[in-house]
Amino acid sequence: MRTGGLELPVRTALPGLAEALEGHGAAVLSAPPGTGKTTLVPLALAGLLEAFPGPPRRVLVAEPRRLAVRAAARRMAWLLGESVGGRVGFTVRGERRVGPDTRVEVVTTGVLLQRLQRDPELPGVDTVVLDECHERHLDADTALAFLLDVRAALRPELRLVLASATADTDAWAELLDGAPVVAAEGVSHPVEAVWAPPPGTVRPPHGTRVDPALLEHVAATVRRALAERDGDVLCFLPGVGEIARVAGQLDGVEVLQLHGQAPQAVQDAALAAGQRRRVVLATSVAESSLTVPGVRVVVDSGLTREPRTDHARGLSGLVTVRTSLAAARQRAGRAGREAPGTVYRCWAEVEDARAARFPTPEIALADLTSFALQAACWGDPDATGLALPDPPPAGAMAAARTTLRALDAVDADGRPTDRGRAIARTGLHPRLARALLDGAAAVGSRRAAELVALLSEEPPRALGDDLAHIWRTVRQGNDPYARRWKDETRRLEQQIDRSSGESAEAHAAAAVGLVVGLAYPERLAKARGGSEGGEGAYLMASGTAAQVQGGSRLPAGGWLAIAVADRPAGSPSARVLRAVAIDEATARRAGGPLLDGREEVHWSTRQREVTARRVETLGAVELAAAPLTAPDPALVREALLTGLEREGVGALLSWPPAAAGLRERLAFLHRTLGGVWPDVSDAALLASAEQWLEPELSRARRRADLERIDTAAALQRLLPWASGQAGRLEELAPERITVPSGSRIRVDYSGDRPVLAVKLQELFGWDAAPALADGRAPLTVHLLSPAGRPAAVTGDLAAFWREGYRAVRADLRGRYPRHPWPEDPTTAEPTRRANPRK
Template identity: 70%
Template sequence: MIRTAALDALPVREAVPALVSALDDHGTAVLCAPPGTGKTTLVPLVLAGLVGGGPRRRVVVAEPRRIAARAAARRMAWLLGEQVGGAVGFTVRGERVVGPDTVVEVVTTGVLLQRLQRDQELTGADVVILDECHERHLDADTVAAFLLDVRETLRPELKLVAASATTDSAGWARVLGGAPVVEAAGVSYPVETVWAPPARPVRPPHGMRVDPAQLTHVASVVRRALAERDGDVLCFLPGVGEIARVAGQLGGVDAEVLQIHGRAPAAAQDAALSVADHRRVILSTAVAESSLTVPGVRVVVDSGLAREPRVDHARGLGALATVRASRAAGRQRAGRAGREAPGTVYRCWAEAEDGRLAAFPAPEIRIADLAQFALQAACWGDPDAAGLALLDPPPAGAMAAAREVLVAVGAVDPAGAVTARGQRMARLGLHPRLARALLDGSASLGARRAAELVALLSEEPPREYGDDLAGAWRRARAGGDGYASRWRAEARRLEHAVAVRDPAGAPPPDPRASNAGEADSSASPAFEARGSGRSPGSGAAPDDAAAGLVAALAFPERVAGAKGQGAFLMASGTGAELGDGSRLRSAPWLAVAVADRPPHSASARIRLAAVIDEDTARVAAGHLLTDGEEVHWEAGDLVARAAERLGAIELAVRPLRTPDPALVRAALLDGLRSEGLGLLRWSPDALTLRARLGFLHRTLGGAWPDVADDRALLERADDWLEPELSRARRRADLGRIDAGQVLNRLLPWATGEAVRLDELAPERLEVPSGSRIRVDYSAEHGRPVLAVKLQELFGLAETPRVAGVPVLVHLLSPAGRPAAVTADLASFWQGGYRAVRAELRGRYPKHPWPEDPATAEPTRHTNARLRR
């Protein structure tokens, strides 16, 4: 029996006529409705014709999370007075509850993505609702782009609704081809904000780590909220680990403590989402921000933290990172306290910090590993995703890194076109790395064992399972916890999926099926070429060897060779370290399944790994094997050797007696770049020549080369260092090259200017006394310097010039010490000379100090010699 009163109480009903009209006229619409208005429950029922008397249509509702999909289906079935599996059903990975009369099916976006790849027309579906679009999950963005492509090319009658509590309505309207925006007013009660920052500073989150002091503070705020306010308390935390820690600190509170997250057992999720007759504290991840309605909540405690995906393409490391939640997320969380009555939100940060938070969470397409997205786009026929209608384009660098992964696992060819193997990998519902491990591992270990290990890698086991993948595998097989239950279900799904074959001429699979699989089962090029060393399907390998093989197949760049003391070097070139006490510390090789790199650390921390041998490393990472000459500058000299490497890991090396001359030359140039041209032999004359040429380049430019900068000189190595550089074989050979002699080659001989070098920038200038004084062209101020005793310039009225530039005259005392500096001798004789004469004539009485130096005779001698 339909619960009419409950349906009529949903505020979104006022917007339903406008939504129906928009879909009839345009085929697409954007629905903006606050949480709790019924957009997820009433709208699908109306569009399906189950309430309100409209035409009967099959509606597919896509939710970003499994827990939300189950909850939405159960709520709609309850409103209809039915059980799930009747008119309303749901499909999530590993679980499907539908029946022959199902017309509203709630699915995860991942399931819908798989269906579209198997049946691009989405046969049987009349309306698709993309719920919670504001969360900007990558699967949801991809599904929206694919559906718009389907509408444009195959099924213009397919209707599409983008629904969200708070979203970029203008952006979605634009992407949906100018779709109308329908807004529904919500019923919200006032929410009081209480700022509750920690009394003492806490360390900011980094990686997956949250300061324990922060979690202790959150637990204390929950206790405070229980004491100060009535009603259930909903506390937002970034992840499962933090929920468990806070739950452990809430022992003894006068309330039931429940947990909501993707890993929680279905019974626990149902208990949190049901009406209770006692007080509760619900600890939740971001899933409760908008996807779920938790009845009875009057108080929200917001830790202010969230989890976002991060990927380090250079090191091949991807993980979730703890970040400060955005202001938009804060508003969503606070709104949960005012759904049913006035409420309160306790924010565990200072009010002054709030304005510095990001306005919105980052779209996943900008920050996530895009390998799975790139494979989906390639299967769709658009490898670069250039033709897809996306709110944000994928970053070029991330797409390039994704393409490299797909080529390495054999999912696409070098041009980006999907292979038959890639089509099959896409249908497994796994990251391409894990799909490769499942397909290739099954050939060696059998489908069941490979599926069990890949299931372990697809959802990281709890930390208490340890860092040894084989040990975690044994514990999961024996375990009775919620993780072990989910692991067994996923392993069964994967075993079935990898075993499915489509016989020739068989009809296509049911597009509503969630576990179909097909196509080519050949191994990846590297795996097939080298073999596994075991009979395919034998399953005879010990647990350690099997776990290592699967982990290495999934993450070949992370096979790691031991360096000692629990330190390893991964094939990607990143160092990695095990924690103290790990039994893996003595292993010569590891396959690293999970690792993260703390900020400001050069090495990654190994969270989960398996022992392997060198043969397994060669099998799994065969595409990284190289064997060739290595000639490079190392530790101040040239090193030439023949080396076999697995990525950055050195397997074997021997000295190279006759290295490739081109490689030698390149290595010597690297040495000159890193250590400078001082490796050559620079005589005083060579240094003077370089300074003179540098002066002419600065002053005249034109044909006079730039020789002051090492980099500029090395860019023209062919013009002045050959053939001497080509004959060099080591550092000592560079030291025998006369820099002055080879530098002469850069003079502008072709234009004839070279012959004017001594005229334009002479080494020495003759002064009135007859002395020839060296000119210093290397002065930092750029002007040539003439350092000469003052008495030798008597009678010289004009300052000497080189290349038209007045030199800077350093006038020296008879003892050769600086007495004055001038670029205008005439002015000096008239003014500055008197002060110098008064100061120095008593100190040097044997030298001439005439009153009129402009008419005096220049001399290098004392008064006595002048009289003689």
């Protein structure tokens, strides 16, 4: 045992941890980065440290990343003076290095989940350590919930340690039923904070895009740190692309790029002491679970990447966000591991007031399809019985169950099918597992494995967006990515049931397209014709628009099977990042469950008519269409109702005077009396169309049929026949009123109040016009000149004869001398005629 490991600060917490596990069986270990919780604690729990003797136990350590798994195993083996594969081993997807004497095995949380699903009792394992639980990765949260079930129902003696680099441990202790919290104090080397905001305006991150001006500033800050401080520099950036851009701006110093896709040799170099001064550019993988020796300075861009899922469109990806305050503290602490250090923060101090305190749990952001299948296979399809730190969002779970049903991975009750269990055993996302299992029969096991490996192991961006080209290139390559891809291909090929067949009938491009389409059928896309989207515009089967980027290797037009796409914030279209050109036959084959043939009958606003077609579609993409000569009458009826709603009953129905007048009378009674008298506004008539337009509506087949409906007769169906009030229509709102001259004058109900327009001479001797609607609505009388022009308006005829008539008489009798203008109109004879000529 190398004695250097025993000097790690966590050693002071080991007795307390042992006591907590002995008494409770579970514990929460709070230990800052660099204290040795990842390396010294598992060795002590396994009884491998002479300074902390204990019975030999087998310890399983779960880390969130493959890079951390390998680094932790190498470090522990080094402390024991051994090689990996002896008493310390590791397992990641596609690689396992353990032996018969292995007592500490480091695995990814994904591997741990697979083992729990295969055998929940974890035979032979005495203690499980979930490291870096504060990072809130979904697999880690799920593994914790499963382990709590195991301890409660199967193995109460299984010991469990949750290791966190932060001090917010109360929630973890509560999940462990009040387990003790054991804290280890870190080495308190001071870290000076230097606030280094950009000198000019920097645009905030947009999707995955980071303003080049910020990256230039980060590179300048690294150069400043090299000039002002001693020691190695660790610079945190959000992603691989940003690391590459900053690396290109640093000259004259050794630069290492540390991220999950970095070659093993680069990872090893970054995690070992250097011979000369260096700059390590890293993603968030270096925040807590890895120790980078020699670092005295941290430069923090203040950015990180988080998953985002658009469940409605079936798109998921990463977005760049502001680092949480907790993560910023973690990053700064890297500068004080071995001696006093400095952190240069590339933002203004006041911006911390708007930052989140802690990272957002992945379960709140991610695609939950894999999680939902894990929960279903565990026996809890809704995940309501799992002791999770945070519950899964209902909408995300519903979307996940829909996807699993489409893959035939779960039944209608959410229980896993045999196929679903086979999918889960692959360790792949369910979509990729479906492509592997179904694709093998279509393109051969080897091809299917190669192509799914291409989808699961993201290729370098430099290879472009054409997956067929990428596949050919990687097959011939021997770079670190190609080697990793080949290892994954071998692993996946072993997952395939060889009895499924070894067909290789599809040629290369079709094979790629078929496998991609099997994984992502809703992303099968057809070029949009005409001016619907411009060059490079497509419509995906999901109904989402997609756009191929400038400089693409993909051929224009036709069909695409899209593997990777995102939707930048504010963009109306998804952005195609990885795809392959296919033909329609391949699209039909891959998207078989989305194929649909149906009668499509709808109202065309442009044509103002019912259109009926027989349409064949692949999701939202139209494949073929033909006119439908005998559409379903029920669908036609719905289309006509839609037309009435869009165009209005006043526009599509005919309203001759009799019908318009009856509607106005009914509107007057509804407004004045209410009750049984119907509302005949456009909205009300549309809502009651089944009552007053049937059976004519059911017989109608086109707009002209609507125009021929006798709306006057149809409106009669709305009258209050059942109450007996319908018979009072003429009494309450007469169509015409007989005036003293004997004329029957039509009442105008189109305004707010009923109006009777009649020549003045026909009303001689009439003291008052009748009030309508049981006396509630007095008639407004428009008194007309002999020429039919308005002469006066009154609601009180008696008052008009007394006070207004004389002025009207004086004004009009000179113009109309042949008409009677008596001195006393109240006693004069009403007439419709002029005086006879003399």
